[in-house]
Amino acid sequence: MTHVEPGAAEPLVATRPASSPAVPASSARAVAAPADDWQSAFFTLDHGTATLAGALVGRVDRRWRLLAAAALPAGSNPDTLLGLLVDRLRSADPARAEAIGGGPGRGSEPLAAWPRLVATSVPAATLAVIAATERTRARLEEAAVGAGWNTVAGSAERTDPLALTRLATRPGVVALLVGVADPPDADERDLAAELAVAAAGIAARRPGMRIFLAGPVPEAPLLDAWRAPVIVRLPAPAGAPGELAASTLRAALAAARGGPDDSRRALAPVAGSLARVLGLRVEILEIGVSGAARVVASPSPADDGGIAASVQIVEVPDAALFRMDRPGSVDRIDYWFTQSLDRARLRDRLAELAVAPWSDLDADGALLRAAALRGAVERLLAATDPVLGHGGVDLVIGAGGAWSAVPAPAAAHIVADVVRRPGAVQVAIDHARLLGPIGTIADDAGRDALVAGLGEDLLLPLGTIVTPRGLRPNRPAGRLVLETGGARSEVELVAGGFTLVDLAPGASGTAELAFRGTTELGPRGRRFQVAVSGGLAGLLLDLRDIPLRLPERPDRRRELLGTWERALWPERDA
Amino acid sequence: MTGWLELVPARALIVPRPRIRLELQPGDRVTAVVGEAVHVGEVLAERIRDPRLVEAPVPRDGADQGIPLPGTWLPGEHALAGRRAGAPAGELLFEHGGRRRLASGPHPDRLHAPADGRVVDVEPGVALVLEIDGPGLAATELLGEPHWGRLVILPEESDPRLALDVALAGAVVVLPSRVDAEALARARAMGVRGAVVASLAERDRRDLAASSARQEAGLQRLAPFGVLVLGGYLRRVFAAAVRSTFDAASGAVVGLVGDPPLLLLPADRHLPLPEPDHIVVRGGPEAGREGRWLGPGGIRRVRGGITAETGLVALDDGRTVAIPIGELERFALVVANG
Numbered sequence: 001m002t003h004v005e006p007g008a009a010e011p012l013v014a015t016r017p018a019s020s021p022a023v024p025a026s027s028a029r030a031v032a033a034p035a036d037d038w039q040s041a042f043f044t045l046d047h048g049t050a051t052l053a054g055a056l057v058g059r060v061d062r063r064w065r066l067l068a069a070a071a072l073p074a075g076s077n078p079d080t081l082l083g084l085l086v087d088r089l090r091s092a093d094p095a096r097a098e099a100i101g102g103g104p105g106r107g108s109e110p111l112a113a114w115p116r117l118v119a120t121s122v123p124a125a126t127l128a129v130i131a132a133t134e135r136t137r138a139r140l141e142e143a144a145v146g147a148g149w150n151t152v153a154g155s156a157e158r159t160d161p162l163a164l165t166r167l168a169t170r171p172g173v174v175a176l177l178v179g180v181a182d183p184p185d186a187d188e189r190d191l192a193a194e195l196a197v198a199a200a201g202i203a204a205r206r207p208g209m210r211i212f213l214a215g216p217v218p219e220a221p222l223l224d225a226w227r228a229p230v231i232v233r234l235p236a237p238a239g240a241p242g243e244l245a246a247s248t249l250r251a252a253l254a255a256a257r258g259g260p261d262d263s264r265r266a267l268a269p270v271a272g273s274l275a276r277v278l279g280l281r282v283e284i285l286e287i288g289v290s291g292a293a294r295v296v297a298s299p300s301p302a303d304d305g306g307i308a309a310s311v312q313i314v315e316v317p318d319a320a321l322f323r324m325d326r327p328g329s330v331d332r333i334d335y336w337f338t339q340s341l342d343r344a345r346l347r348d349r350l351a352e353l354a355v356a357p358w359s360d361l362d363a364d365g366a367l368l369r370a371a372a373l374r375g376a377v378e379r380l381l382a383a384t385d386p387v388l389g390h391g392g393v394d395l396v397i398g399a400g401g402a403w404s405a406v407p408a409p410a411a412a413h414i415v416a417d418v419v420r421r422p423g424a425v426q427v428a429i430d431h432a433r434l435l436g437p438i439g440t441i442a443d444d445a446g447r448d449a450l451v452a453g454l455g456e457d458l459l460l461p462l463g464t465i466v467t468p469r470g471l472r473p474n475r476p477a478g479r480l481v482l483e484t485g486g487a488r489s490e491v492e493l494v495a496g497g498f499t500l501v502d503l504a505p506g507a508s509g510t511a512e513l514a515f516r517g518t519t520e521l522g523p524r525g526r527r528f529q530v531a532v533s534g535g536l537a538g539l540l541l542d543l544r545d546i547p548l549r550l551p552e553r554p555d556r557r558r559e560l561l562g563t564w565e566r567a568l569w570p571e572r573d574a
Numbered sequence: 575m576t577g578w579l580e581l582v583p584a585r586a587l588i589v590p591r592p593r594i595r596l597e598l599q600p601g602d603r604v605t606a607v608v609g610e611a612v613h614v615g616e617v618l619a620e621r622i623r624d625p626r627l628v629e630a631p632v633p634r635d636g637a638d639q640g641i642p643l644p645g646t647w648l649p650g651e652h653a654l655a656g657r658r659a660g661a662p663a664g665e666l667l668f669e670h671g672g673r674r675r676l677a678s679g680p681h682p683d684r685l686h687a688p689a690d691g692r693v694v695d696v697e698p699g700v701a702l703v704l705e706i707d708g709p710g711l712a713a714t715e716l717l718g719e720p721h722w723g724r725l726v727i728l729p730e731e732s733d734p735r736l737a738l739d740v741a742l743a744g745a746v747v748v749l750p751s752r753v754d755a756e757a758l759a760r761a762r763a764m765g766v767r768g769a770v771v772a773s774l775a776e777r778d779r780r781d782l783a784a785s786s787a788r789q790e791a792g793l794q795r796l797a798p799f800g801v802l803v804l805g806g807y808l809r810r811v812f813a814a815a816v817r818s819t820f821d822a823a824s825g826a827v828v829g830l831v832g833d834p835p836l837l838l839l840p841a842d843r844h845l846p847l848p849e850p851d852h853i854v855v856r857g858g859p860e861a862g863r864e865g866r867w868l869g870p871g872g873i874r875r876v877r878g879g880i881t882a883e884t885g886l887v888a889l890d891d892g893r894t895v896a897i898p899i900g901e902l903e904r905f906a907l908v909v910a911n912g
């Protein structure tokens with residue numbers, strides 16, 4: 001493993017400039033990864049469930065730069081999309097296009113010579129989980145859900161063989177997970193063999209169905225079954241509930257589900273690269289139409305003096321953007337929605353968006369997406385906090401198409417509304433959908449070099465959110481002194497709302513916060529000095545309650561939320 | 575300029591000779607044979623109602639012809655006084671510990687072929703796969719059960735609650751106007767076998783599902799009834815290409831199936847197909863309008879502050895407008911076998 005020098009001294013979204021031209025390395029997984037010094041440009045493609053995103057990255061002044069990017073609905077032709085990017089570059093900067101080898105030509109044909117980094121989002125498929133006991137079923141199901149599967153589950157302890165067979169053969173089920181503990185619990189020993197025979201009966205009905213055996217489940221009955229099944233041996237379920245992140249079974253199930261180019265899984269390696277390159281604790285909140293994931297990566301000193309990164313990823317299919325089949329999910333979207341809409345109409349519009357995510361783009365359709373995104377992030381955090389914790393990170397990144405469906409400053413507001421943690425955090429979004437494709441590069445050194453080389457083009461900085469806890473609402477809370485680029489400004493703080501300070505992308509500085517009472521901002525105290533960086537939203541001083549308390553009455557709640565929303569999203573009423 | 579047409583996502587319109595799956599459950603008794611040609615309305619399987627799990631001892635050596643595989647239909651065995659218990663007829667789930675687990679129960683219902691075709695596969699207790707002779711019109715969802723009937727198109731301005739009467743018994747009706755659960759319940763009560771709608775609201779879907787569940791729980795069930803939804807949940811009109819397909823198939827026997835969701839059309843009708851650059855606007859202020867693709871319209875900001883890639887469309891009313899590509903769709907005229 002190659003390590004990159006830390007950049008912890010600069011708490012900026014932008015990466016350190018690379019000391020030498022960064023060259024992405026070849027990769028066994030990313031077949032078309034740019035590999036040679038002579039390579040002048042490459043494409044990235046992220047095939048999402050709802051969105052096809054493409055980007056053109058080229059070498060400019062011995063650095064990798066993002067030259068063009070676009071997103072279209074899934075189903076659009078990727079070659080045509082890449083051709084559009086090349087055509088745009090030719091129109092905007094013919095000399096640059098010529099320099100990187102994309103000279104005059106017809107625009108609708110992409111250049112075949114340029115390699116492609118491709119990531120594909122794999123929709124959460126349904127896995128039937130059957131176990132001997134309820135205890136083991138719970139552990140298996142937890143691991144499967146954390147690996148991004150939708151599940152239907154039963155145990156021999158509670159469910160008869162006919163019901164188990166019907167459960168595993170219902171439409172949409174693509175794989176079967178049969179498991180017992182290792183060694184089997186006392187009440188599992190007798191049932192393990194019968195479970196294997198029942199699985200064989202299911203396999204005989206479903207040719208081609210993948211069978212995962214976790215723990216000492218005998219496979220002989222399956223091998224005897226009609227139409228040989230595809231059997232994959234997995235580790236037995238281990239550990240207590242809540243040890244999900246470290247589960248080897250979960251990792252194996254995730255690998256079996258997604259494949260090497262799964263864009264959601266690819267966020268884990270690229271988060272590690274970001275942590276190593278930036279020297280920051282990085283959190284990625286990925287929200288998609290077919291699933292969601294949360295990744296936390298922390299840098300740490302490596303044995304060889306460099307920087308290593310520990311990365312944890314948990315997928316949460318239930319946090320998919322428009323998923324409404326869980327109790328209360330529509331209520332939460334209604335809670336965050338700043339327009340009044342009757343419940344039946346709200347359900348219809350959300351259901352339509354689940355079918356056609358790119359429809360209803362304008363007017364209050366964007367507000368509805370923002371509300372759905374808040375609901376999805378809430379579900380994601382609620383499902384992953386017990387595993388990943390809710391400790392402070394330095395940089396929160398919004399990834400997935402959902403974050404690009406609202407204006408960038410509004411995305412910062414969404415993070416502020418839902419990620420309620422005392423402290424200061426930078427916020428950015430993966431605007432060009434580069435993270436997934438870059439994450440498919442298997443080689444850490446090559447990926448780190450590309451992340452460093454792309455620098456500030458990789459992410460769109462939204463700004464810094466500072467969220468103190470312990471202020472008394474609607475009272476003067478203290479004073480902010482912001483020093484940036486030699487300029488100094490002072491702002492009086494009033495608890496209970498937002499204070500927005502312009503801080504342009506690329507700008508950085510120091511914020512000195514002097515509160516009237518003892519306040520929590522990570523540590524507790526009255527005076528704090530925080531390094532801040534700018535972005536499209538600037539510096540957000542979020543002086544609202546933690547957790548956020550909103551009026552119970554819907555009209556008052558909408559009015560208050562609308563006031564905050566309007567501050568960061570003035571076009572919402574246009 | 576139409577070289578950029580493929581920026582617009584294509585939606586399937588017609589699927590030639592589709593392969594469809596008819597759902598089975600353990601205990602259903604399949605009467606069709608793989609490779610056999612079937613005609614619309616023919617019985618393919620006897621459906622179990624209220625299946626139950628039965629345990630029976632494995633017969634002594636020689637009593638069976640070989641070792642039955644899971645999914646095999648086993649005839650009933652009579653009890654022999656003082657020697658062994660009998661077993662009802664049923665489908666074998668598996669054998670273990672000298673005992674068989676069977677899915678057994680009465681079979682009062684029938685599964686019929688929804689169109690002419692050929693049986694290509696039987697997955698016992700899971701699905702029966704047919705290859706259909708004619709093409710299928712792509713839809714998004716079938717609510718209810720597969721069925722077939724004569725295609726009747728109701729007038730666009732008609733109120734379905736008034737237009738649906740017993741004269742339509744046995745038909746599959748196209749409902750171009752606003753449809754709700756009440757209209758669908760009336761259609762079912764009038765003996766209509768199925769309905770084709772452009773969209774259906776979530777509340778009406780739930781009402782329909784509840785109505786179907788009540789019917790299934792009853793001793794005297796009504797005939798199967800299916801609602802084929804061509805779009806989503808918000809009110810839409812049928813696209814011109816879809817209306818032309820209905821017109822071409824009007825009066826013929828058509829089928830409704832859910833896996834994949836299709837309206838199965840007769841093989842002998844000529845189906846008019848739209849021009850390749852024909853565009854349908856599926857959302858936004860121009861929703862429902864159609865036109866011709868002119869080319870990319872660049873990145874534009876729409877109401878609400880979102881920026882999106884747009885396309886230029888010459889609408890049928892003579893205007894040329896830039897519309898977000900996400901709001902557009904075109905028809906892939908022929909797609910791979912479903």
